[in-house]
Amino acid sequence: MKISLIACAALALLTSAAMAQTPVNAQTTVQRDVNQQQRIENGLQSGKLTTREAGLLEREQAKVDRLQAKDMKDGKLSAAERQQLRAAQNKASRDIETAKNNGVNGNPLSASSQRMQADVQRNVNQEKRVEAGLASGSLTKREAARMEQGQAHVDRAEAHAAADGHVGAGEQKHVQRAENRQSTRIHRAKTNGTTAG
Numbered sequence: 094m095k096i097s098l099i100a101c102a103a104l105a106l107l108t109s110a111a112m113a114q115t116p117v118n119a120q121t122t123v124q125r126d127v128n129q130q131q132r133i134e135n136g137l138q139s140g141k142l143t144t145r146e147a148g149l150l151e152r153e154q155a156k157v158d159r160l161q162a163k164d165m166k167d168g169k170l171s172a173a174e175r176q177q178l179r180a181a182q183n184k185a186s187r188d189i190e191t192a193k194n195n196g197v198n199g200n201p202l203s204a205s206s207q208r209m210q211a212d213v214q215r216n217v218n219q220e221k222r223v224e225a226g227l228a229s230g231s232l233t234k235r236e237a238a239r240m241e242q243g244q245a246h247v248d249r250a251e252a253h254a255a256a257d258g259h260v261g262a263g264e265q266k267h268v269q270r271a272e273n274r275q276s277t278r279i280h281r282a283k284t285n286g287t288t289a290g
């Protein structure tokens with residue numbers, strides 16, 4: 094029994110060390126965006142995040158997206174850019190965990206939380222589309238950079254809507270318009286015939 098526990102612990106340690114050394118590229122940074130957005134939505138759905146907390150986390154996600162856009166604009170990620178991006182994503186990850194475990198709970202069934210949940214789920218979907226475009230080659234890194242800049246705009250709109258802890262129907266319409274524009278941009282970039290080389 095003790096040997097199997099030690100073996101499991103050793104395997105977990107080796108796995109985490111291997112993951113820590115996984116190189117950061119455009120696709121992995123976008124995958125991390127998907128994961129962070131999903132964690133925010135899960136927090137809203139479980140009531141561990143309030144609408145206001147989710148808005149603050151979306152503001153931070155906007156900063157990460159802007160950094161990604163800036164770093165990927167030239168089609169490359171230098172070692173310094175990768176390190177800076179990893180640090181920003183690690184901070185965002187810690188902030189999500191802190192907010193989910195701070196003892197302040199939201200009401201996942203409130204209309205405001207439901208609106209925020211729908212908006213964050215749309216973020217998940219948009220980021221997945223960008224990630225799939227990078228994986229298939231239908232998006233270049235430069236195009237993905239523009240998509241991340243657009244996603245930063247959407248995240249800022251969500252953060253603004255939730256700043257007072259309530260997302261009204263009118264505020265959600267504004268966010269949805271931004272998301273619709275972003276969706277159109279992603280579709281156009283993925284189908285414009287330009288491929289990653």
